[in-house]
Amino acid sequence: MTLYVAMVMLMIMLLSLFYYQSQEELMLAEQRASLSKYAYIQTKRLKVLHYFFDERTTYPRDPNFKSAIYDIEFKKIFSLLENEQIHFDKEIYRTGGYIHFVKTLDTYYLGTKYLIIEVKEDTGWKMAVWKHMIGYGALAFLLFMLFGLYLARLFLKPMRDSIMLLDRFIKDTTHELNTPLSSILANIEMMDTRIMAEKNRKKLNRINIAAKTVSTLYKDLTYLTLEQEKANEVEEIVLKPLLENRVEYFDILAKSKNITFVMNLENSTIMADKRKLVRVIDNLISNAIKYNKRGGTIEILLGKRSLVIADSGIGISESDLPYIFDRYMRFNQSEGGFGVGLSIVKKIVDEYGIQLSVESKEGKGTKMVLKW
């Protein structure tokens, strides 16, 4: 769109420039006839002065024009011009509010090779040209914009239709996923695992892990498609209990990989929308589990105005680091997901002006630092 607007503006500007130049030439052509007549008259006067020089030394003057004479070496012999900027290579031109007509003499009276006739420029034509350029230019711009809009709608319709279809599909499916997923998770919570056989408990754990993984993904997708359009409900959030709650939620996932949490939480608060902050924490913890090695650790350090979530996992290569917040960007195909998690995190932290930095070493782990 920007390119189209730029192209249209460039085209209108070029056309305006051609129009301006042609109008200028037209005006000069009209002036040429009268200036040529003045030059002829002045040449005759110079001829007389030449033969009576130096008994007569008064340069011939005329109320209709000013003039100057220059020799073959472009040296000024005499001048009455108001504007002394002379272009000897042009026959007629505009200069600083004046029009100059340069006549080359064949017989050099008083040594004159160049006779310059000067008249004041009538700026009426310029005003008319500017009016036309602005008027017609605006009209053309409007027409091109309408035409561009029509074309864009015509060409983008199939694409827009498919995007809308996909959007609707995601909205419908995510909505349909919510009920069964909530039911699975609620029922797992309600089950008394103490009276269960070890074999069944393990199976239930796996179901729990799978359901929570799907749940995280579901929440990310609903955030992208639905929730980000909702109004912000900013409140003061006490972070310590929230973090403990989220760690407890992901505990089963962490245990499945023998990952232990090392927590050092100070009392801290932040002004934000709780739903959004939960998405940030969930995504960071979920990634720390997903990309951690078996038996690894996840350190969660909460300061007064900072939060660090560090894992002992596979890390991110230096070349990939600048792209980790790009949507649909995934560097490890062995793990599931759409690659939307960190892009959501980035979007939310940017919204609240939270500074997010990443330190990572391949094979050593990744450290996400939030500061506000």
Place this chain on the structure above:
Amino acid sequence: MVKTVGIFLLLVAGLFAQDIYEQNCIPCHKTLPTSLQQMFKEYLLVYSGEENVKAGLKHYLRYPSKGISVMSELFIDNYGIKKPTTLSRKELDKAVNIYWEKYKVFGKLK
């Protein structure tokens, strides 16, 4: 006797006070009907600028010929072509410079 010697000395002093242009150009042109200023204007008509005029003039004085003269055919038929100058290059430059300064148009128009 003293008076005669005084007059003679004054004449000699006057002769030496003349510049190269007055010594070498004016005497010959005195006999011609066209003044040196008229001839200067003829040069201006043909050559226009200072460098051009001086170059044209010097060339003619060194190698005078009917073909390159700025004067009319009638004038040449009546008075003929002058003899090549005997002045050295330096003296000729000097004489032509004086001639130019004397009759140039620059600074004279008002």
